[in-house]
Amino acid sequence: MFSIVILGGGWAGLVYALELRQRFPGTDVLVIDKLTRLGGLLRSEIVNGFTFDIGGSHVIFSSNREILSKMLNFLNNGFVKHERRSFIRIGNALVLYPLENGLYALPLEDRVEALITFLEAQISRMADWKPRNLNEWIHGFFGKWIAEKYLVPYNRKVWKRDLGEIDVDWVYTPGRLPIPNWRDVVKSAMGIITIGYSEQAVFYYPSIGGIQSLYNGIAREIQSLGVKFLSGYVIESIRRVGDEWVINGKIKARSIVSSIPLNELVTYMDAPESVIRSSRRLDYNRVFVIGVALNKPAPNQHWVYVPSDDVVFHRYAWISNYSPHNAPRGRSSLLLEITIPRWETVNEEDLMNKALRDLVRLGVVNEGDVLFTKYWLHEYGYPVHTIESNRARDEVISWVKEQGITLIGRWGCWRYWNTDKIYEDIIKRMSLKP
Ligand SMILES: Cc1cc2nc3c(=O)[nH]c(=O)nc-3n(C[C@H](O)[C@H](O)[C@H](O)COP(=O)(O)OP(=O)(O)OC[C@H]3O[C@@H](n4cnc5c(N)ncnc54)[C@H](O)[C@@H]3O)c2cc1C
Incomplete structure (x- = not known):
C-alpha cells in the first residue's frame, strides 16, 4: 500500500510529489498517468531537427519570484531569457502587446x-x-x-x-x-x-528540448527522491474500502491526490447522480495545435494574437525564436493554436489546411516556405469559466473533498491556471495542511 497515490503525472502531479517528498521524505508516493510519454500539456516533439511544443506555445514567467526561481532551477541554467516581443494583429497592423501600451x-x-x-x-x-x-x-x-x-x-x-x-x-x-x-x-x-503587464515582459524558455525540458527537470528530481511512476496506466475505478482507497481494484493507497479532469474523476468514483449531473456542466475547450516548419528565418517576434474572426487560429507563435536550438540554422517554425468547443467535432486535416491558407493570406508565410506541418489535438485545453460551469465546479469539488481527496492542477481544480499558479496553489495547500 502507498501512503499517497497521485492521479495524473502532468505538471501538477509532479509539483505535488516533489513538494511532498521534500517536506516528508519518508512518504511513499506513486504517480499514475495514462500516457506512455509523460508531460501532459508540457510535451515537446523533435521532428527533422525542429522542436515543437505540442500543447501549444509555452513560456516560463511568473510575478512570484520564489516560484519562478524554483521553476528555473529545474532547468539547471539551461534556459534562454527573453524580452517579450508580442503583437496583436489589428487589421494589417501589428500593434505591440498589450494593446493599451502599444x-x-x-x-x-x-x-x-x-x-x-x-x-x-x-x-x-x-x-x-x-x-x-x-x-x-x-x-x-x-x-x-x-x-x-x-x-x-x-x-x-x-x-x-x-x-x-x-x-x-x-x-x-x-x-x-x-x-x-x-x-x-x-x-x-x-x-x-x-x-x-510586466510579469510577462520578460520570459524564459529551455535552451534545448522545448518546454518538455521543464517537465523532465522536475521529473528527474522526484525520481531521485524515490517517487515511483506508473505510466501508460488508465485509471478507471476508485473505491473506498475500509480506511483505504483501491484504484482499478489493484493499487491501494492511504490518500489520493488528483490532477486528472474532475468531470472524469467523479465517474470513476461511483458518485451520486446529482454530482455526475453537475460534472457534465463543467465546461472546457479542446485545443488544436499546428506546427509549421519553414525554409526561411523568422521575423523578430515571439507571438502574435489574431482577434479577426475570418482567421481560424487565435495566435501564432514563432517558437524558433524561443531558443536557437528549436530550428535548424536559417530556418524557422511556427505554432498555431485553435480552440474547439467540447461538443464540436472537426476534421483535423481540413482545419490544418484552412489554418495554412489563412497564414498565407495574412502574408506571414508563402506557400513555398513550408517544409512540413504536423498537428496535435488535445481533449483538455482550456477550462471555460462560464458562470454555469463555475457553479458546477464548486458543487463537484465540494463532494470530492468530502470524500477526502485532494484536488490539484488545471483540471483537478478546473481553473484556467498556468504552471506558476498551479505551483503556488500546491505550496499554499501544503503550508496549510501537512
Ligand atoms: C495552448 C496553451 C498554452 C499554454 N501556455 C502556457 C504558458 O505559456 N505558460 C504556462 O505556465 N502555462 C501555460 N499553459 C498552461 C499549462 O499547460 C498548464 O497549466 C499545465 O500544463 C497543467 O498541468 P496539469 O498537470 O494540471 O494538467 P495536464 O498537463 O493536463 O496533466 C494531467 C495529466 O492527467 C493524465 N490523465 C488524465 N486522465 C487520466 C486517467 N484516467 N488515468 C491516468 N491519467 C490520466 C493526463 O494524461 C495528463 O498527463 C498553456 C496551456 C495551453 C493549452
Whole structure:
C-alpha cells in the first residue's frame, strides 16, 4: 500500500510529489498517468531537427519570484531569457502587446478614439462597480474601442462562448488579463512607449528540448527522491474500502491526490447522480495545435494574437525564436493554436489546411516556405469559466473533498491556471495542511 497515490503525472502531479517528498521524505508516493510519454500539456516533439511544443506555445514567467526561481532551477541554467516581443494583429497592423501600451503604433484617429473611450469608461465607473461577466469587465475597464477592436473578438475566438456567460473570477489571477494603468494608456496614446503587464515582459524558455525540458527537470528530481511512476496506466475505478482507497481494484493507497479532469474523476468514483449531473456542466475547450516548419528565418517576434474572426487560429507563435536550438540554422517554425468547443467535432486535416491558407493570406508565410506541418489535438485545453460551469465546479469539488481527496492542477481544480499558479496553489495547500 502507498501512503499517497497521485492521479495524473502532468505538471501538477509532479509539483505535488516533489513538494511532498521534500517536506516528508519518508512518504511513499506513486504517480499514475495514462500516457506512455509523460508531460501532459508540457510535451515537446523533435521532428527533422525542429522542436515543437505540442500543447501549444509555452513560456516560463511568473510575478512570484520564489516560484519562478524554483521553476528555473529545474532547468539547471539551461534556459534562454527573453524580452517579450508580442503583437496583436489589428487589421494589417501589428500593434505591440498589450494593446493599451502599444496604442502609439495606431493611426492618429484610432489612438484618439481608443483614448477617449478608455477615459470615458474610467470616468463612468462607480467606485463600487462590479462586473457581472467578462463582457462587462472588458467594456468597463478598457472602453468601447479597445473592447470592440481587440478584447471582445479575441476572447470570443478563444472561448467560443457568449462573453456575457463568462465569469470574471479568472481575470483577477496574476498573469491573466491585467487591469490597465490609465497613465500608461494616456502616454501610449500620446506616442510614448510603455511596457505594462510586466510579469510577462520578460520570459524564459529551455535552451534545448522545448518546454518538455521543464517537465523532465522536475521529473528527474522526484525520481531521485524515490517517487515511483506508473505510466501508460488508465485509471478507471476508485473505491473506498475500509480506511483505504483501491484504484482499478489493484493499487491501494492511504490518500489520493488528483490532477486528472474532475468531470472524469467523479465517474470513476461511483458518485451520486446529482454530482455526475453537475460534472457534465463543467465546461472546457479542446485545443488544436499546428506546427509549421519553414525554409526561411523568422521575423523578430515571439507571438502574435489574431482577434479577426475570418482567421481560424487565435495566435501564432514563432517558437524558433524561443531558443536557437528549436530550428535548424536559417530556418524557422511556427505554432498555431485553435480552440474547439467540447461538443464540436472537426476534421483535423481540413482545419490544418484552412489554418495554412489563412497564414498565407495574412502574408506571414508563402506557400513555398513550408517544409512540413504536423498537428496535435488535445481533449483538455482550456477550462471555460462560464458562470454555469463555475457553479458546477464548486458543487463537484465540494463532494470530492468530502470524500477526502485532494484536488490539484488545471483540471483537478478546473481553473484556467498556468504552471506558476498551479505551483503556488500546491505550496499554499501544503503550508496549510501537512
Ligand atoms: C495552448 C496553451 C498554452 C499554454 N501556455 C502556457 C504558458 O505559456 N505558460 C504556462 O505556465 N502555462 C501555460 N499553459 C498552461 C499549462 O499547460 C498548464 O497549466 C499545465 O500544463 C497543467 O498541468 P496539469 O498537470 O494540471 O494538467 P495536464 O498537463 O493536463 O496533466 C494531467 C495529466 O492527467 C493524465 N490523465 C488524465 N486522465 C487520466 C486517467 N484516467 N488515468 C491516468 N491519467 C490520466 C493526463 O494524461 C495528463 O498527463 C498553456 C496551456 C495551453 C493549452
